[in-house]
Structures are given as structure tokens and as C-alpha cells.
Amino acid sequence: MEKFKEHFEANKRMWDARVGVHVKSDFYKVEEWLAGKDMIENMTLDGLGDVKGKNILHLQCHFGQDSISLARRGAKVTALDFSKPAIEKGRAYNEQLGLDVKFVEANVYDIREHIEGQFDIVLASFGAICWLPDLAAYAKIVKDYLKPGGFFLLAEFHPFLYLFDFNTKKVAYPYFEKPNMEPELDDDEGTYTDGGEAMAGGSYFWPHSLQETFSAFLNQGMQIEEFKEYPYSPWNCFPNMVETGNREYVFGGFEVKFPHTFVLKVRKR
DSSP states (O other): OOOGGGHHHHHHHHHHHHHHHHHTSSTTHHHHHTTOOOOOOOOHHHHHHHHHHHHHHEEEEEESHHHHHHHHTTTTEEEEESOHHHHHHHHHHHHTOOOOOEEEEEEEGGGGGOOOOOOEEEEEESSOOGGGOOOHHHHHHHHEEEEEEEEEEEEOOOOTTTGEEEETTTOOSSSSOOOOOOEEEEEEOSOOTTTOOOOOOEEOOOOHHHHHHHHHTTTTTOOEEEEEEESSSSSSSSSTEEETTTTTETTTOSSSSSOEEEEEEEOOO
């Protein structure tokens, strides 16, 4: 991953700067969440099933809102993120609530230097794999950290949705990954929540087709157990979103339905 060191550092600076804005935003509703509101959306919960007593590794956890919510549901959770401010916030909330989530600060590709053991479930959700250049290496990490018979759940924005420039509503980005894992540059200002309109832009992301995503796990000998596509997002996190139901948002106001999100469940044999 040395090739992408500068890209990772730019992304880390962006996520470090976002933490303070996000925890104060109406988007994350931190005060309501601390008081007991569960912020995990249904498509992820449906994929996970009953997590009571399960040992879960949550990758790219941000400040741990979902990680802590899973602990409230009876899971034993280890949560990883590369942003120091995010991990510090997660630890503070965990202590405030008297829970036992283990928060680890590290790039996911360096996870072997920081976390040992295997888990019943590995989880990543919404805006996770677009920050990863190498899905094959990521899938190997997932497999290594799963117990035999355990599963990985990926709840994610659909690559079709990522074709669009959300401001212009026009197709602006490739569906398929670039040669040599070259990233796309996003220089938009602000963040996806309220309150960060003046934040500087400058981050890098990697498109991943469904074929690339599926193949990464199949090539590790894992079994695809479930795949679902949804014509909406549970989050109002892009420009030009239209609310169509309870925690259901669609992009652009187009007359036709198209996939916004998906849930992929793969099991270690």
C-alpha cells in the first residue's frame, strides 16, 4: 500500500476534520443516540440478524455509532478506523455509556499489526469500500479475521449511484476500476452532513464494480449467501436527494427507479 500513502494521508486529514462537525450534526443525532435511539438502518440489521453474544469486527467504523449500537444489542465489538479523532470520540462515548467496545486506530490494510483473533461477523457499512484501492487484499483480510462458518456483511452504496456527479446530476465517474488502481479525485468542499459547508475538499476514492466486489470474495473461496439491491438510500447524504419514505431517499428526482444501495453477505466455508 506504499503507492497510496499520500492518498491515504489526504483522506485521513479529511476524515479527521469531519469528526467534530459530524458529532454535532443533525444527521447523526448524537444526543438522541446517546439517550438510546438506535441509528442502524433496517437493511443492515436484516443482514446481521440477531447479534446477541456474537463477536463482531467493525471495519472503518468512523466514531463508532453503529459499533456501540451493536454492543447495546448484546454483541462483543471491536471497531477499527484510521482517524484518531474518530477513535477518541468512540472511546469517550463508549466510556460514557459504560460499554466495552474495543476501539482501534489503524488503517484497515495495517490491521494485522493491531488486532488478533477471529470473529463471528465482520461488518462494513455505507461509504466504506470506495476508500480502498485493493479489494482483493481487503477480502483476504476479511477471510483471515472470520471464524470458519462466520460471515462478512457489506451494506454499501451501489456503484451505479457513484456514477453521478451529485451536484450536476450527470454521469461523471467510471463504473469500472481504473488500471493500476488509480483513484478519482474529489475536490468538493463540505461534507455529507449539515454544518460543514465551508470545509475544504481534496480526497481520493476508488470505483468498484459489482463484478470486482463479488470476485474479490469468491477468489478467497468464500460463499455468496445473500445479495440484495435497494432503490433508495437510508441516508440523506448527497446533494439533490428527495425523501420518499421513512429513512428512504432517492437521488435526482428521476422518473425511473435505479439501485442506490446493496447488501452483500458472504460466508467463510
